[in-house]
Amino acid sequence: MASFDTELDTARRIARQAGDILLKIYATDFSVQDKAGGMGPVTEADERANEFIVGELRKAFPSDGVVAEESDNSADGKRFERCWYVDPLDGTQEFVNRNGEFAIHVGLAVAGKPAVGVVYRPVGNKLYTGVVGQGAFLEDDGGRRALRVSDVAEPSELRLVVSRSHRSKLTDAVAKRLGITRERESGSVGLKCGLLAEATADVYIHTSGKSYRWDNCAPEAVLRAAGGILTDLGGTPYSYDGAELQNHRGLLACNAAAFSRVQPVVAEFARESGIVR
Ligand SMILES: Nc1ncnc2c1ncn2[C@@H]1O[C@H](COP(=O)(O)O)[C@@H](OP(=O)(O)O)[C@H]1O
Numbered sequence: 001m002a003s004f005d006t007e008l009d010t011a012r013r014i015a016r017q018a019g020d021i022l023l024k025i026y027a028t029d030f031s032v033q034d035k036a037g038g039m040g041p042v043t044e045a046d047e048r049a050n051e052f053i054v055g056e057l058r059k060a061f062p063s064d065g066v067v068a069e070e071s072d073n074s075a076d077g078k079r080f081e082r083c084w085y086v087d088p089l090d091g092t093q094e095f096v097n098r099n100g101e102f103a104i105h106v107g108l109a110v111a112g113k114p115a116v117g118v119v120y121r122p123v124g125n126k127l128y129t130g131v132v133g134q135g136a137f138l139e140d141d142g143g144r145r146a147l148r149v150s151d152v153a154e155p156s157e158l159r160l161v162v163s164r165s166h167r168s169k170l171t172d173a174v175a176k177r178l179g180i181t182r183e184r185e186s187g188s189v190g191l192k193c194g195l196l197a198e199a200t201a202d203v204y205i206h207t208s209g210k211s212y213r214w215d216n217c218a219p220e221a222v223l224r225a226a227g228g229i230l231t232d233l234g235g236t237p238y239s240y241d242g243a244e245l246q247n248h249r250g251l252l253a254c255n256a257a258a259f260s261r262v263q264p265v266v267a268e269f270a271r272e273s274g275i276v277r
């Protein structure tokens with residue numbers, strides 16, 4: 001099995017340095033623009049961190065592809081066996097709202113599958129890492145510890161985590177059908193998957209078709225490395241081979257113990273709403 005030590009060390013360093021870039025801008029009176037195509041807000045922080053991360057990855061791994069949210073290089077996933085997926089600021093709305101719930105994602109997919117992931121939350125200094133098949137870790141001010149998803153299997157006992165800024169009625173309906181009563185909100189796909197990896201939440205449902213592979217590549221690597229599962233709402237894993245970047249069929253992240261009971265219920269609602277066929 002490939003070790004990926006160099007990839008992980010490099011991604012970790014780059015994510016921390018990008019975190020410093022974000023925090024410097026976070027402390028200023030930054031301005032916010034609307035991205036074309038209804039793709040949400042964008043700030044100078046997204047753009048500066050994007051430029052830094054892409055530049056560093058290209059220097060360190062010149063023969064890999066790099067797909068990043070604020071770059072125009074969407075074909076790389078198709079052209080390269082190894083491709084990095086970068087979200088320089090996941091949770092831009094939370095950055096704008098100044099609640100700290102935003103993260104940097106640096107993920108590496110090999111042959112279309114997530115292999116290495118770093119999700120860094122600069123506010124609070126929490127760094128999640130994962131190498132699929134080789135374990136996930138959390139590094140914070142308390143040190144470094146191994147992560148493992150929860151083993152809660154009973155749907156009504158699951159702790160759900162949902163988007164703070166992009167809630168949906170469909171998620172509420174699925175949660176009701178499953179009998180879920182415990183729920184929390186968090187910004188950022190990566191931070192929500194981090195909460196699952198830490199075993200402080202058990203399931204995450206994202207019903208919009210408006211997220212992209214840079215939202216889920218690094219988070220999926222961390223989650224899978226911690227023993228969890230991430231698929232579309234129909235239960236099929238996304239591939240990171242560049243053929244498609246948009247996650248049209250939503251996202252379901254879950255611990256392994258509850259997945260087989262949760263997924264059919266989620267799929268039924270998703271089919272009724274036309275999100276999956
Ligand atoms: N309903 C929706 N409409 C548009 N974008 C959405 C969305 N739900 C989630 N997203 C995207 O998914 C990411 C995480 O959202 P959230 O923090 O709400 O979980 C955000 O990425 P960015 O912040 O990188 O643009 C956001 O753009």
Ligand SMILES: [Mg+2]
Pocket residue numbers: 087089090091214215
């Ligand atoms: Mg994002």
